[in-house]
Amino acid sequence: MSFIPGQPVTAVVQRIEIRKLQHGEHLILGFSIGGGIDQDPGQNPFSEDKSDKGIYVTRVTPGGPAEVAGLMMGDKVMQVNGWDMTMVTHDQARKRLTKKDEDIVRLLVTRKSLEQAVRHSMM
Amino acid sequence: MPMDRYADMENKLRILEDLNMMYIRQIALSLQDSDIQKKIDHEIRMRDGACKLLAACSQRDQALEAAKSLLTCNTRIMAYMSELQRMKEAQVMQRVARRSDGTRSSDAGPMDDRLPCKGKVAISDLRIPLMWKDTEYFKNKGELHRCAVFCLLQVGGEIHDTDMVMVDRTLTDICFDNTIVFSEASPGFELRVELYSCCSEEDYSAGSAPRKLASKLSSSLGRSAGKKLRVAMDPGACSPTSNGGAVTLLLPGHAVAGPKYHLLAHTSLSLSHVQDSFRTHDLSISGNEDCSYWVPLYGSVCCRLAAQPHCMTQQMMSGCLKVKQLGGDPQSWTNVYGVLKGTNLFCYHRQEDMEANVEPAFTIAINKETRIRASEKDPHSKAQSICISNQYGGEEVTHTLSADSHEETHRWMEAFWQQFYDMSQWKQCCDDLMKIELPSPRKPALVTSKQGSLYHEIVIDTSDDISTVTDILTRRMQELELRSQLGTSPPWMSLFEESPGGPRTPRLARHSPRSPHRLPHSPLSPLRCPWPGLLSSDASLTSDSDSPCSTSPCSRHRGWAEPLSSPRFRPRTLSLDAKLSTLRGRGYGGVLQCSCQPPSSSSLGPIPAQCVPQATLSCSSSTSSNSSSEGSHSPSSLDGTPFSRPSSARRSLRNVRAKLDPRNWLQSQV
Numbered sequence: 003m004s005f006i007p008g009q010p011v012t013a014v015v016q017r018i019e020i021r022k023l024q025h026g027e028h029l030i031l032g033f034s035i036g037g038g039i040d041q042d043p044g045q046n047p048f049s050e051d052k053s054d055k056g057i058y059v060t061r062v063t064p065g066g067p068a069e070v071a072g073l074m075m076g077d078k079v080m081q082v083n084g085w086d087m088t089m090v091t092h093d094q095a096r097k098r099l100t101k102k103d104e105d106i107v108r109l110l111v112t113r114k115s116l117e118q119a120v121r122h123s124m125m
Numbered sequence: 126m127p128m129d130r131y132a133d134m135e136n137k138l139r140i141l142e143d144l145n146m147m148y149i150r151q152i153a154l155s156l157q158d159s160d161i162q163k164k165i166d167h168e169i170r171m172r173d174g175a176c177k178l179l180a181a182c183s184q185r186d187q188a189l190e191a192a193k194s195l196l197t198c199n200t201r202i203m204a205y206m207s208e209l210q211r212m213k214e215a216q217v218m219q220r221v222a223r224r225s226d227g228t229r230s231s232d233a234g235p236m237d238d239r240l241p242c243k244g245k246v247a248i249s250d251l252r253i254p255l256m257w258k259d260t261e262y263f264k265n266k267g268e269l270h271r272c273a274v275f276c277l278l279q280v281g282g283e284i285h286d287t288d289m290v291m292v293d294r295t296l297t298d299i300c301f302d303n304t305i306v307f308s309e310a311s312p313g314f315e316l317r318v319e320l321y322s323c324c325s326e327e328d329y330s331a332g333s334a335p336r337k338l339a340s341k342l343s344s345s346l347g348r349s350a351g352k353k354l355r356v357a358m359d360p361g362a363c364s365p366t367s368n369g370g371a372v373t374l375l376l377p378g379h380a381v382a383g384p385k386y387h388l389l390a391h392t393s394l395s396l397s398h399v400q401d402s403f404r405t406h407d408l409s410i411s412g413n414e415d416c417s418y419w420v421p422l423y424g425s426v427c428c429r430l431a432a433q434p435h436c437m438t439q440q441m442m443s444g445c446l447k448v449k450q451l452g453g454d455p456q457s458w459t460n461v462y463g464v465l466k467g468t469n470l471f472c473y474h475r476q477e478d479m480e481a482n483v484e485p486a487f488t489i490a491i492n493k494e495t496r497i498r499a500s501e502k503d504p505h506s507k508a509q510s511i512c513i514s515n516q517y518g519g520e521e522v523t524h525t526l527s528a529d530s531h532e533e534t535h536r537w538m539e540a541f542w543q544q545f546y547d548m549s550q551w552k553q554c555c556d557d558l559m560k561i562e563l564p565s566p567r568k569p570a571l572v573t574s575k576q577g578s579l580y581h582e583i584v585i586d587t588s589d590d591i592s593t594v595t596d597i598l599t600r601r602m603q604e605l606e607l608r609s610q611l612g613t614s615p616p617w618m619s620l621f622e623e624s625p626g627g628p629r630t631p632r633l634a635r636h637s638p639r640s641p642h643r644l645p646h647s648p649l650s651p652l653r654c655p656w657p658g659l660l661s662s663d664a665s666l667t668s669d670s671d672s673p674c675s676t677s678p679c680s681r682h683r684g685w686a687e688p689l690s691s692p693r694f695r696p697r698t699l700s701l702d703a704k705l706s707t708l709r710g711r712g713y714g715g716v717l718q719c720s721c722q723p724p725s726s727s728s729l730g731p732i733p734a735q736c737v738p739q740a741t742l743s744c745s746s747s748t749s750s751n752s753s754s755e756g757s758h759s760p761s762s763l764d765g766t767p768f769s770r771p772s773s774a775r776r777s778l779r780n781v782r783a784k785l786d787p788r789n790w791l792q793s794q795v
Contacts, residue, residue: 009183036792045790060792092791099795125174 011088013112014120015080020071022105029105032066033059033073038092048076050114056080057087057095059111077111084108137203161212165205172198179383185325189273189289192384196321197277197286204282239543241312241550242441244434247561248316248394249304250403251276251287254423257294269293272420274322274389280307280314291325292420299420304562312434312550316394318426320408321386324417387418392426396552399432401559431559436547437467438558442540443479447527448472448489458527461486465540467558468492468548470513489524490515492555493548497541499534500525509534511541 005011022029037046039055048058057079062069079087082098090098099107175198179191271293278285287301299320307316390408398406405427412419442465447458461472464479471485478485491497496514510527511534528534548555 006184031795034792034794036790038791041790042788061794092793096793096795124177125170 005088013078013080014116015110015112016072016116018068018071018073018109018111020067020073020107020109022107023067029100029102030066031068031099031107032063033068034061035079035092035095035099036060038095039089040091040093049078054078055089057090057092073109073111074113077113079109079111081110082107161205161209165202165209168198168201168205172202185384188383189323189325192323192386193273193275193286193289193321196386197284200277200279201284204279204284208282239546242435242543242547243309243311244432244436244551244554245306245308245438245561246280246310246314246316246399246430246432247304247306248278248318248428248430249562250427250429251301251303251318252427253299253320253390253408254425254427255292255297255299256421256423257297258421269295271325272322272418273325273384273386274299274320274420275386276301277317277319277321278305278307279317279319280310283307283309292322306561306563310432312396312552314395316430318392318394318428319388320390320422320426322389322418322420323384323386325384387412387416389418389420390422390426394428394430396432396554399430399554399559401429401431401557403427403429431561432551432554433559433561434547434551434554436544436551437555439466441465441544442537444533444537445476445529446472446537449525449527450522459486463526465491465544468555489513491541491544497538497545499538511537 020031022031035057037043037049037055037057041055043049043055044052046052046054046058048060049056059068059073059075059077059079062073062075079095081087082095083104085098087095087098172195175191175195179188179195182188182191271291273289274292275289276287278287285305285307287303287305290299290301292299307314310316389412390410392406392408394406398404405425408422408424408426410422410424414421442463444463446461446463448461448463449458459472461474462476462479464471464473464485468491470489470491471479472487472489473479473483473485491513494516498512500510500512509531510525512523512525514521514523516522526537528537
């Protein structure tokens with residue numbers, strides 16, 4: 003999922019709607035993210051293209067809101083509530099997901115199996 | 126030669142005219158050969174996919190790959206079509222012969238014609254040397270003219286392509302790492318090697334606009350053209366109007382815009398070129414310097430062409446035999462289970478031994494030197510026996526074989542004759558079994574050398590600490606001590622002396638050989654504060670830091686307490702790290718900087734006159750070596766419970782340092 007600078011990025015995405023869960027005094031989603039334009043993309047175990055600096059889901063807490071909504075480990079997050087996540091720093095990504103006044107986040111995520119499914123249906 | 130090419134083109138066009146897609150299917154159906162039909166269907170689908178991909182992709186690499194697969198598919202379709210045509214012709218000929226003869230012609234040829242066994246042919250390690258002009262080769266300015274090349278290898282109906290390689294003037298040879306194995310090749314095979322290339326310009330200055338326009342036009346068709354193409358693309362279409370569309374579809378590259386490959390060079394290899402080692406063969410080059418796809422070839426191709434005939438790898442014959450060695454007791458027949466494979470007749474005691482891979486009882490060589498004849502009837506037995514004579518050294522050794530029945534003997538003789546025939550056909554391939562390495566199904570992923578950043582190349586040991594620097598300094602000082610009688614000690618020594626007056630500013634940076642990324646580069650002001658102040662900040666240092674290397678500051682702590690004026694140099698006395706930490710801590714008063722990266726921070730500023738021992742000193746260099754291990758688990762794994770957040774100040778300090786360390790790949794829990 004690499005990109006050419008200046009060209010639009012296209013991907014097959016799935017919409018995932020996660021309701022935050024109140025846990026103590028925090029609202030949590032139940033997954034962990036990794037990546038960002040300020041991070042070293044070579045250490046991302048989930049990305050196909052090791053120069054991809056996007057935000058990836060590195061862990062999904064079992065039974066948490068994210069798992070219930072259908073998020074999977076290894077997914078690349080493309081948008082959060084309309085905000086782009088393909089060109090953000092790690093901290094910006096974290097902040098967009100953990101806004102205190104939002105209790106629902108709508109993600110657009112992409113994964114390899116989606117592209118394959120579409121390609122197979124096209125052949 | 127132009128005539129060949131013309132004839133070839135004629136041939137291709139003739140094929141195309143004769144057959145369109147509907148007709149092919151009809152032929153295939155009539156031949157009741159579903160095998161070829163399936164193959165053609167598969168190739169046509171692949172071709173469609175490649176066309177679509179070519180139209181849809183925007184990246185040059187993808188387009189080149191798609192064009193390559195398109196070319197391969199086209200060639201395969203051509204090959205299948207010509208084979209179908211041949212089969213149809215043969216069938217027609219047979220029918221004609223049958224009708225005229227009125228007899229059964231089920232065995233079309235004379236019975237005596239022996240067919241040699243097939244074999245596996247493998248070509249690997251293809252290497253094509255290039256011959257750049259020296260001016261070109263050493264030019265390191267200007268744009269890199271690159272071409273994408275690949276090889277197409279064909280034996281009969283089997284066509285394989287190698288991976289694509291980008292060639293530019295920095296390359297001296299084109300190397301294809303693939304091993305291509307053709308499984309059913311006859312000894313008279315012709316392996317056609319074709320090198321295709323396509324120029325791949327990086328800048329689309331002049332050619333881009335028409336190309337883009339062309340691709341736009343081709344992908345947006347008018348109504349009638351679109352209808353025709355759609356019908357043609359649908360393989361199940363039965364309408365007669367699909368003819369025209371189908372023909373245009375079958376012409377290679379006609380309807381598709383995108384990069385086009387051109388034949389650059391070709392050669393033909395056959396059995397005479399087969400050898401168990403690398404050989405160089407000549408290439409016939411088509412094209413010249415003016416072509417866009419030109420790559421200056423030296424004119425030869427180097428490869429390893431190996432063949433494994435089936436007679437060498439498979440059991441050609443097996444059965445129970447009775448063996449007697451000539452010269453022995455006429456009654457001493459041994460019952461064995463014989464297996465004819467390769468150049469040997471393996472004789473096992475029992476059939477189970479062969480299956481269990483036990484060593485055979487004995488082996489009789491069957492090679493070019495062997496002489497086999499059917500002997501006259503043995504007076505003791507009913508059936509004929511077979512005599513096998515070999516020359517071992519100077520002696521001739523003869524074994525006599527006897528089978529259970531006449532038919533068995535006959536079968537064994539047939540097997541031997543077939544073996545001899547195969548060996549005469551496959552010639553040098555039967556001397557010894559050539560090794561063919563099957564390509565592994567998964568290419569092992571190239572390890573991180575490309576993906577690692579510079580930070581991975583810097584090996585950082587947790588013990589690789591300032592303590593090693595202090596050790597080095599100690600050693601040096603011990604050497605220098607001998608010289609320092611005169612008092613000419615290196616400037617940095619003053620740091621450790623109780624020099625109240627000397628405003629020397631030793632530069633530590635010059636004397637840090639080992640780990641430059643650890644030591645700060647800025648100058649150190651000499652120590653002005655009284656010792657007790659230092660000691661107290663030391664205490665805070667050692668209590669604060671909870672790193673495994675904290676033993677070093679602890680030990681150094683003792684070292685500090687001793688008066689340094691006496692030149693008693695033990696390694697512990699030079700606790701440079703403790704020294705630096707205290708100075709650092711004092712300098713910043715709690716503002717934390719990641720001090721292990723030299724460019725990002727100058728960790729020592731001017732030290733205020735009054736020393737203020739800081740308790741929040743966790744910025745010692747020894748703890749920073751742990752940041753790499755912490756950082757990658759930064760907040761999420763610090764606690765046992767999954768949903769809690771780190772809250773202590775120390776943790777946040779560690780987090781900040783971890784975040785600033787570019788070697789980490791942060792993960793955050795949300």
